[in-house]
Amino acid sequence: MAPLDRLPLDALHRALGAKMGAFAGVEMPMQYAGVMDEHRHARTRAALFDVSHMGQVVLDAPADTAAAALEALVPQDIAGLKAGRQRYAFFTNAEGGIEDDLMIADYGGQIRLVINAARREADMALLRAGLPADVPARLLSDRALLALQGPEAEAALAPLAPEGAAMRFMDVAEMEVAGVPAWISRSGYTGEDGYEISLPADRADAVARALLDRPEVAPAGLGARDTLRLEAGLCLYGQDIDSTTSPIEAGLGWAIQKARRAGGAREGGFPGAARILREMAEGAPRARVGLRPAGRAPMRAGVPLYEGESGGAPVGTVTSGGFGPTVGAPVAMGYVPAAAARQGHEIFGEVRGKRLAATVSDLPFVPARTKR
């Protein structure tokens, strides 16, 4: 196995007492004070996550050329993406599955992507194969990415980057943060208001320390990032979505804009359009749903789901699950047959050989508080 990569802020994490662990080939801070405390801090104040393992990609072409070319790979309306805006997107495959989910941003002249760490190489291969020669994709190895998340994120950033306060959800902009030139988006992976801040790797430490010096801010690790995104109903690639799940099954149809849908100005034209547009019209045989276990036992990824308390074959599987610190109870999500995908439907998860009741529930478990 290849040695683990180290983050640009590795020394800072260790100095802060982080427990480190491997994720997608990178040695990452899993927790500092504890998952529960860090989770609550992100929901009540502001948490700082180092997400430098994520892939940052630039397309070296004029934004309109790059945007038009990207539409061959994703079912999103990228040509219609305005300068200074970002859009949630996914690469699809010929079978209508998802190869990765990502963010696509137009920084006024340049299209930039943020992709999942574990999919860096696969995505780069997909971009090289799928984009024309005049739209080269470049994976940046010299940048860090920080996520500042929570209701006090705006207040925490303001003294270091006053222009950040005027941004709305999914705006992107270039500005200085504590004197360091940064690429900022007002977005995140927690359901809270907040920012993702891309920085030159060699200057990220100073910015991270300046943010941590703010009274609102505490560091948080991947553990809390996972419980936060689970409560927010957000998918983790490789768990909740993968190369076999269609965006419609996954409940991500909202992220396919009108222009690419049936009857739209640029209908289809992305990999797997036949399946995806058909499922959009007719519905998919299964659906990703939220699950609220009736008891206290968490239902984790891999737990098989049954219609009855005994007998029968599994009808679905939990894809993410655990304890929701803000909910104060176990929460999960998974796939169930379309007929079972209705709020309040009772289903059973088999945990340690016992069938435990759970209720199909709307997502998210904790309402989003992004700044619209």
Added chain:
Amino acid sequence: MNTERDGMKYTEDHEWLRDEDEVLIVGITEHAAEQLGDVVFVELPEEGATVTKDDEIVVIESVKAASDILAPMDGEITEVNEALVENPALVNEDPLGDAWFFKIRPSDRAQLDDLMDEAAYKKLIG
């Protein structure tokens, strides 16, 4: 807190045992609680159950993962700490005190001799 540790025995699975006349009180060590992280779920054995050493008799789940606590010796479970079911966070707050898991009446007290004392346990966890 020191009095709590007097005469305690330890297993390699990071359980502590405190002798209380006929029965032994069993919990997990501070080290184990720290490694587990925030505990969110505890499932206890039935009172009166007869168990064999290394049976998986307690399920303990933290925010991060599920794990088991093994029976430290053969015997009968005489009492379980229902407070943990209601408030699993006790395991992090007071692992050596209020967060005991169960009491066991050993069928062979000689098995106690196989367990570690505090010095040996401290060496184990480094």
